[in-house]
Amino acid sequence: MRYDIAIVGSGPAGLAASINAKIRNKNIIVFGNNNASTKLTKAPSIDNYLGFENLSGVELKDKFMSHIKSMGIEITEKRVNNIYSMGDYFTLISGGDMYEATTVVMATGVEYGKMLKGEEEYLGKGVGYCATCDGALYRNKKVAIIGSNHEGEEDANFLREIASEVYYIPTYKMINKLDDEIKIIEDRPVEIKGDNLANKLVLKNQELEVDGIFIIKDSVSPKYMVPGLEVEGPHIKCDKDMKTSIAGLYVAGDCAGKPYQYLKSAGQGQIAVSSAISYLDKKRIKN
Structure with missing residues (x-):
């Protein structure tokens, strides 16, 4: 229609x-x-x-x-x-x-909200806003999702069926509706790094080596x-x-x-x- x-x-x-x-x-x-x-x-x-x-x-x-x-x-x-x-x-x-x-x-x-450092630079180069749109690109790969709302949890569960490993970083008070195999990381995202493609998410207390990063925002x-x-x-x-x-x-x-x-x-x-x-x-x- x-x-x-x-x-x-x-x-x-x-x-x-x-x-x-x-x-x-x-x-x-x-x-x-x-x-x-x-x-x-x-x-x-x-x-x-x-x-x-x-x-x-x-x-x-x-x-x-x-x-x-x-x-x-x-x-x-x-x-x-x-x-x-x-x-x-x-x-x-x-x-x-x-x-x-x-x-x-x-x-x-x-x-x-302000963009994360490196977010604009790597948008479309390993960073995306829609997991259900681009998830197939990360089959059997490691991905991180930065979620600012409960929709991020839905995207994380979707990616768990495709990716080899999924990290979920909530920036809100979440109600855990995630697959047990998803790793929840309570830490603050600081920067996205990479070479030609994004491959590292820097958090306040640690760094994650990943193949892709999804940022789920309210707008x-x-x-x-x-x-x-x-x-x-x-x-x-x-x-x-x-x-x-x-x-x-x-x-x-x-x-x-x-x-x-x-x-x-x-x-x-x-x-x-x-x-x-x-x-x-x-x-x-x-x-």
């Missing part, structure tokens, strides 16, 4: 985009999670969202989810690792699954997710209509730039979808 619009992100920007796309009878898929966004749910009080007073982040999230549920919108709880422009449509990669959409709205938030910088996408620092470059440097790809929310406010994000989600619909209409007339 090729969707009209793929929306990547389930915060205020992504959900506002999904509502307006649904009103316009577009065939959509929304990637994210049923908690909307971690940033939203952690907010103790929200006082500047027009029409809602003295709400906590969880209460506002519940209103968002009630709204989309009433409209029959479902969230696909998968992480999109890569988005490729194929000319007339986009291919979205999530683990071992592929999706197609004529347009895309990116509402992925902002990459807050990945858009310039690594979408080849050819123009960025400005941590933000995706766009115009007032939320158009990016790639035709058919639109942006909304924190990843489009400051200020980081929920109401602004929701408004941008609506603009992004309106622009995507105009793009779809023009393509239909042209064809």
Whole structure:
């Protein structure tokens, strides 16, 4: 199935985009999670969202989810690792699954964490962000996974079926759901080293000789997710209509730039979808 619009992100920007796309009878898929966004749910009080007073982040999230549920919108709880422009449509990669959409709205938030020393240098050269995408390259080899969330545990279990040895380095308080043969290392990653390819993970108290390293993050910088996408620092470059440097790809929310406010994000989600619909209409007339 090729969707009209793929929306990547389930915060205020992504959900506002999904509502307006649904009103316009577009065939959509929304990637994210049923908690909307971690940033939203952690907010103790929200006082500047027009029409809602003295709400906590969880209460506002519940209103968002009630709204989309009433409209029959479902969230696909998968992480999109890569988005490729194929000319007339986009291919979205999530683990071992592929999706197609004529347009895309990116509402992925902002990459807050710093990159590990050596991470950018060896990205694609022994360092990756998607174990289910690239795991086959490490059959019968040693791999390390640096996990910042529970999805890292799923990737580690997947790799255990392929690799000869798997090291798991959690950077969060984990609930152990790992295969017994996976070696859990409670230590802080410091640097990635190698020759032509990454082959060593330096931790604070030890070093691991490995053939590959996967870094599982809450969010990945858009310039690594979408080849050819123009960025400005941590933000995706766009115009007032939320158009990016790639035709058919639109942006909304924190990843489009400051200020980081929920109401602004929701408004941008609506603009992004309106622009995507105009793009779809023009393509239909042209064809």
